[in-house]
Amino acid sequence: MSAGKGATVQDPPVKPVKGRGPTFVTRFLESRHLGWAGLAIGLLAPFVIATPYAMDVMTSAVVFVMLAVGLNIVVGYCGLLDLGYAAFFAVGAYTSGVLSTELKIPLLATVPAVIVVTVLAGVIIGGPTLRLRSDYLAIVTLGFGEIIRITANNLSITGGPSGIYGIPGLFGDATSSQVVFYYAVLLIVAAAVLLAARLGRSRIGRAWRFVREDEDAAEAMGINTYKVKLAAYIAGAIWGGLAGVLFAAQLSAISPASFTFLQSALVLMAVVLGGMGSTPGVVLGAIVISLLPEVLRGLADYRFFAFGVLLIIVMIARPQGLWPHRSRER
């Protein structure tokens, strides 16, 4: 009890030092072929199991990957805690759902509108709060998530508590085969993952990481931290909104119950568990989190409790996540 007393105030976070050299395995895990390998697994999966139920679960997992990758831009790259990420998911899903059912157009045609609306939402919520200390942002986003959900619940255009149904498929007809839809979603999400990873390795991506590491030092180097944070927030909003379109296409019905804090927390869990800032880690984390309920069906009650405990343990014992971001350069 008294051993570390007091000293804990100043001690820097303990992070394990990686001393091992590159083995074959680590070299493969860091190679750029990894993404292709992941895509290949996704492409081959329907050949292993293609029951309607399995296709549904797999499609959901892939959509969830997109959400996690989007949140990773905000939380992983830029270090901003967004606890209402489901709000952007909802904004995207509802925008495309309302437009496609009201105007009778295919979902894909709503994408430009979805992007505009999610960017607007990102600016409205990020604009005022990103000037503040980062922990305020966390709770404001939490409140924002609730605002969006309650609004969707109470407006007539969003169908109130029962939501919107009869949303057409991506290309206009809801009857296209599940496998085709799965491949379409897989390719879209793969592109989204690639683009997010590329953002992370660019001038703006580095700026995000500088902001996460030390805002003052970043400012001193001429990085307008406010603008850069807003950019991260907007990028996250776009990814989340587009994931919402895919979600609407998959279910063809959406309701406020799909966009609760629980949903936001699960996405955050995937990012933290996988490794904040690490694309392969986050993808893996998302797949694990979304497939876990299928595996642990009997333990549904314990699942969220375990998630909570796991979050604490990961933060204390392995804050970099299961598959950390590679911070060494080749």
Added chain:
Amino acid sequence: MSQLIWNGLFVGSFYALVALGYSMVYGIIKLLNFAHGDLYMLGAFSGFAMLGAMGGLVKSSSLVALFVVLILTMVATGLSGVVIERVAYRPLRGAPRLSLLITAVGASFALEYGTRIVAGPNPKVYQVRLDGTALHVLGALITWQQLALMAVSIVLMVALNLLITRTRQGRAMRAIALDPKACLLMGIDVDKVISRTFFIGSALAGAAGVMAGGYYGKIDFLMGFIIGLKAFTAAVIGGIGNIPGTMLGGLLLGLLESFGTHFVGGQWRDVFAFGFLILFLTVRPTGLLGERVTERV
């Protein structure tokens, strides 16, 4: 009109009670304790369990029973707060803020779904229901029970204020809020003071939980989520970290909601409150009574 004011003040005193714990913890270690709302929920549930254990005794003298349960619950939730700090937050002191916030979300989750495992997913109904004769004051309908609960809230808040401004303990807390390292050098046992802060804050939330259970009658494992957000809003309105400001913020938020509900409609109450939170953070992030601080580079 006066009914609206009274309703606002009544709900506001609950908000204030929960917000105080938020504010104290934030003031001392600059942590937004997301699990704080869940301690309120925990208080409601432990009160429920205790009342159940007392069985027949409760029926005869409900207000006395509720009072005993209140005290016991405060101890229980207070200790839970201490345990959470010890297990989840202390190992991360000095770690990046993001890690701490995520841990807090984890703690909140664990509390909510831990309670769900123990008590089941369905709402519980309190054995004691505080409703009774009402009296008319200036056109407002006020029940004796409301008065009693509000009196308890006020006593607790006054006691807290005395503790913080008049005692050595309170002085140590204020000192740590200013400069934990210097306190360490001055021989103040920082860990112990932080533990106490968590105890007091959590006990207050637990008290609010029991009272809400007794008043509204129905409790469920997610009830802490919204109240946590509301409490934070109250703390921000008043000035987070500032004790009198937080109390004021709680009452103000209660009033705002009461009037908002009346004029905009009940289903928009939460939207209204969180909208205010965002507005306040934009216009005056330090709150009504908070001070402006220049952060050192």
Added chain:
Amino acid sequence: MLEVEDLRLSFGGVLAVDGLSFGVGAGEIVSVIGPNGAGKTSAFNCVTGFYKPTAGRIRIDGADVTGRRPSLIASRGVSRTFQNLRVFGEMSVLDNVRAGTHLWLRQRVVDALLHTPRYRRSEREGTEEAHKWLDFVGLRGDRAGLVRNLPYGEQRRVEIARALARRPKLLLLDEPAAGLNHGEKAELLDLIRRIRDLGIAIALIEHDMGLVMEVSDRVVVLNFGREIADGPPEQVRADPAVIEAYLGRDADEAEIEAAREEVGGARGE
């Protein structure tokens, strides 16, 4: 280059800087010295935009930048290091220095998303620039690894390289010699001169009098937020007000002599 005019800064009633005026000309090395708490770092923080001055004017190349945000001031060609070392610890050495290239690197988001030739070109340019400045500051050690794994003295070099990669016109160094050993200080002295030879003006806060007297074109002395001397090193060294500031009013002859030794001791080195 830099003009500070009647700068004032108060923290809740305490005047940290009280009517400070000084300037740094192009290609000049100006040191700001003074006892602890004299307001040196506060003044630097005002100049670089981290504190908003209570009153006064700060001009860079004639343009008023008083109270603007730090990134804007950096974009006007000012770069700095921090007293208590602010490197991006969890990032690689190269990435740290790349931070300096942010302002001038020609690369848009579209380039990054599509990996256009412009993206590849700018990334290559940024990396070359980073290596160039790491060579310039003489960094020893792993450039691909994390900064926090480097020894303290090397981290200081990384911080200076990062500031230089900004391609500044004016560089502010806040106690660059703090915590360095004798050999490292000698290298720092040489480094500061080489930076000046590139045509970059330098403002320097430093407690090491040897270094200050050796390298500065001009020395500004602060005490209690006020400027008490401004001139070439020899002149400042002999100034009675300066000696008093460092020793106090009641110093006797022997102590003054000792102080003179300390302040002037640089000559031998």
